[in-house]
Amino acid sequence: MTSIRERNKELILRAASEEFADKGFAATKTSDIAAKAGLPKPNVYYYFKSKENLYREVLESIIEPLLAASAPFNQPGHPSEVLTAYIRSKIRISRELPHASKVFASEIMHGAPHLSPEQTEQLNAQAKHNIACIQRWIDQGLMAKVDPHHLLFSIWxxxxxxxxxxxxxxxxxxxxxxxxxxxxxxxxxxxRLVLKGCDVSPMPSMASELVTSA
Amino acid sequence: MTSIRERNKELILRAASEEFADKGFAATKTSDIAAKAGLPKPNVYYYFKSKENLYREVLESIIEPLLAASAPFNQPGHPSEVLTAYIRSKIRISRELPHASKVFASEIMHGAPHLSPEQTEQLNAQAKHNIACIQRWIDQGLMAKVDPHHLLFSIWxxxxxxxxxxxxxxxxxxxxxxxxxxxxxxxxxxxRLVLKGCDVSPMPSMASELVTSA
DNA sequence: CGCTTAACTGACTCTGCAGTCAAATTTTTG
DNA sequence: CAAAAATTTGACTGCAGAGTCAGTTAAGCG
Structure with missing residues (x-):
């Protein structure tokens, strides 16, 4: 029972993602968003208080998928498996949510002025966790000594x-x-660049004990 | 004999780079550029016809360094040397021209609406050349079969x-x-990621005949 | 010097766009 | 059905910010 409300909010959000991704926040006109959504401009303000609110909702929509992409780091696993899964998730997001991805990137480029401290902290905490995880692999001799920060920046x-x-x-x-x-x-x-670059054997995919005990 | 003109244009350009990099084209106010340059706003219009002109000059300023970074691809050399030099040049640009770099990235993100067809073509031609060069190395067995396009995208x-x-x-x-x-x-x-990822021996730095004949 | 050109300035105009509003229309619900 | 709530609408306001202008000051030069 998706009401008119739900449908219209969705239409506007989709249109907004595209417009914000294309032109950036400042250069985007709410009238264009409305036009792309097939609604008159006041409707945009009826469902979302302001242009900024709308923008924030678009931003918000990408954060959860982004955090979810780090899931492989949150469960035990061999470096090759974790890194492979992570890279594939990140690529999938770029492909499936290209507009929101771009909006997010643009936001970060300009110093994340619209991200709440909580969101910043959440993303940062996950990044720190991933880095610690990689460092542990290095300490365990599972991969070469590659600076985890820079490795992550490159993957990202x-x-x-x-x-x-x-x-x-x-x-x-x-x-x-x-x-x-x-x-x-x-x-x-x-x-390939990441696994070979880090001297990680690509995919054990068999008895993982053999590897983790190495 | 750098006249007042030269000095002021330089001041404005520097201020503009920072502002455009920080906020993006649309969100940047010419009055802020003027303030940062320590000049009244009309002076900005005195030296540059319009905000867009000023923006284009900032953009222009990064193109030559960017093309120059590909120089290693334009002279014969072993993959390890060329790729290493290329990566170092790119990193140097990010470090030494961070603002113009960001402006350029932002411009590309939004579909390069301010880049002239000539500039686009120049950059594209250089990219194509670099890709062809990498493909040649692969054909010659100097490196592993890694898709040159994606390799270049990753490096970039x-x-x-x-x-x-x-x-x-x-x-x-x-x-x-x-x-x-x-x-x-x-x-x-x-x-490291690139050289090991492509199975390129890191730095021959000795008798190059030995390697190129391999 | 005085004349010309370059540089500077404050106060303006004017447009484009975020956001509003009061009234119309449609949808929901008792 | 009627009354209440949700949605839609065109026409409006207000303002920020790009760009201008008329006039002033300061540099260059014979």
């Missing part, structure tokens, strides 16, 4: 780039948009 | 991230700004 950047710099990617590849095979190639390239 | 993203997402990097590392050692660690991490 390399996966995020498929959402943020889609224009550049289209221009260079000559394709309007990437298909399944392209995303698979992207994931495999990044996974 | 990983190096650029130090300018674009400085806020995130500060937040995670807990440092207000990175020092020499941090940038060195960043460069080495990325170089």
């Amino acid at each position: 950047a390399a996966t995020q780039t498929y959402a943020d710099f889609d224009w550049q990617i289209s221009t260079v590849t000559g394709k309007a948009s990437l298909d399944d095979a392209d995303y698979e190639a992207a994931a495999q390239t990044i996974i | 993203a990983a190096t650029q991230t130090y300018a674009d997402f400085d806020w995130q990097i500060s937040t995670v590392t807990g440092k207000a700004s990175l020092d020499d050692a941090d940038y060195e660690a960043a460069a080495q991490t990325i170089i």
Whole structure:
């Protein structure tokens, strides 16, 4: 029983994501969002108090998926499995939520002025946890001594780039948009760089005791 | 003999870079640029016709360094040397021209609406050239079969991230700004991922005939 | 010097857009 | 059904901020 309310909020949010991703917060006109949603402008203000509120909801929508992508780090697992799963999740987000991803990236680029302290803290805590996890692997001799901070920054950047710099990617590849095979190639390239770069044996996928006791 | 003109244009350009990088084109006020440059607003319009003109000049200023960073690809050299030099150049740009870098990234994120077709073509041609170069190395057996497009995207993203997402990097590392050692660690991490990830022997630095004939 | 050009300035205009409102219409519910 | 609540609407307001202008001061130069 999705009421008119639900449907319209969804329409507006979707339109807003696209507009904010395309032009950025300041350059986006609420009238354009309304037009793209197929509604008159006052409706946007009826459902969302202000342009900023609407923007914040778009931002909010990407945070949970982003935190969820770190799930592999939150359960025990071999580095190769965790890193592979993490990279694939990040790539999937770039592909499936390209607009919100871009909005988030833009927000971070400008110093996260709209992110609440709680959200910042949540993301930061997860990042710290992932870094600690990698450091533990290094201490256990499961991977080479690669600075966990920089490793994570590289993974984050390399996966995020498929959402943020889609224009550049289209221009260079000559394709309007990437298909399944392209995303698979992207994931495999990044996974390869990371696993080989860290001297992690790619996928034990068999008796994990053998490996973890190494 | 740097006249008042030269000095003031420089002051305004520097201020503009910072403001545009911080807030983005649309959210930047010319009055703020003027204030940061220590000049009244009409002077900004006296030296630059419009906000957009000023923005374009900031953009322009990063293109040459960006093209220059690809220089290693334009002369013969072993993959390890070329890739290492390329990554170091890119990191150096992120560090030394952080504001213009960010403005450029933001411009690309929004589909490069202010880049001239010539500039786009120049950058694209260089990218294509670099990709072809990498493909040649693969064909010659100098490195593993890693999709050159995605490899380049990863390098670009990983190096650029130090300018674009400085806020995130500060937040995670807990440092207000990175020092020499941090940038060195960043460069080495990325170089390691790329060289090991591509099965390139890291630095022959001796008789190159031995290697190129391999 | 005085004349020309460059640089500076405060006070203005004008447009585009965020946000509002009062009234109309539709939907829900007792 | 009628009354209440939710939704839709076009026409409005207010203001911030890009860009201008007429006039002033300061540099360069014979």
